[in-house]
Amino acid sequence: MSQPTPTFTTTSPSSLIRLLQGITPLLSSFTTGLSLSLSVILVPRLLESPSPLILRQWLSAFHQGKKLIPGLSILSSLGYFLLSWWHFHPSGGSSTNGRLSKIYLLAGVATLSIVPYTRIIMWPTNLKLMAKEEEFSSWGVDHVLVTEEEEKGAKYLVDHWGLLNLGRAGLVGLAAVLGLGAGYI
Template sequence: MTTKPTPIRTAEITALLLSSTLTGLSLSYSTTLTPRLLESPIPIMLTQWTHAFAQGKKYMPPPAIAAGAAYMYLATRRGLANSRMYAYIAAAVLTVGIVPYTFGVMGRVNRMLEGRERTVRKLELELEGGEGVVVTAEERKGLEEEGAWVKGEVEGSRYLVDRWGMLNLGRAVMLGVGAVVGFVATI
């Protein structure tokens, strides 16, 4: 029995650890965070969602890219069977694929939720008599045009958060399948 060289073992551990950890994190956003958000009053829900989204946007892509790079490194090893090479490539694509998935599949919902949160925050400041804070008719119209706020459709915000949680499951599935395919290629 031969042991694997340290760089290969390190790449395997890095790829599997990062992709499986991201799977759990993404899954927890949909199964734990989203239901708690939906229990909150709309303004709080939107603020909390915005903070969680900003944190995820900051911290999830770098490890996904690192895991994808490690899977690609593993795919380029000499003497690797084609099936294992393709499995590592698939794991890399699935893992890094969460970035374009977020923009392409979830982008519209993300923008609408961010816009609603900005609108609610600004309206609250206006109602509190915030110094110099006035939501002009032009600003309201601009926010409506970008799909940020639909007057009289407050429950639409809950629908969007719920929709975001469902769409986020797609990212968790991509990461999970990537981790499993990477694991199978490694053993």
């Protein structure tokens, strides 16, 4: 009796695809954690400080986050779109591959949707915070007294930004869950 010869099919994922299936959800999970930490850890600590300091520290964190989070999100969405393309079979591949393609596509769209979310939902608050920080910094270092209304206004804006940022973290978190879940289909 002869041993059956192993056959190779085009439907088995290559090493690169397996790597993407592991790294892409990991990357979006990391991005979710990073974004969540801004709302859950940073914002409450900022709210303990006086308004001029809150705004200066928020602006610094904003500029750091702007350098990192969009790039990580774009990399994640590219990974999800590549996985979706890989699993898409227009000639009628298995139904599992069709489902995987849709799940990865949805994960890519969810990740990329932080861009319009930020521009439409968060940007007005970002602009108000930047304007208020510029106003406070124009007073100079010696000016540390702010009115109660100014104090509440700055704290409200930072707190509001933290709540809005939870939505952005939720979008990337949804992508991470979809990407991880697709690995079990």
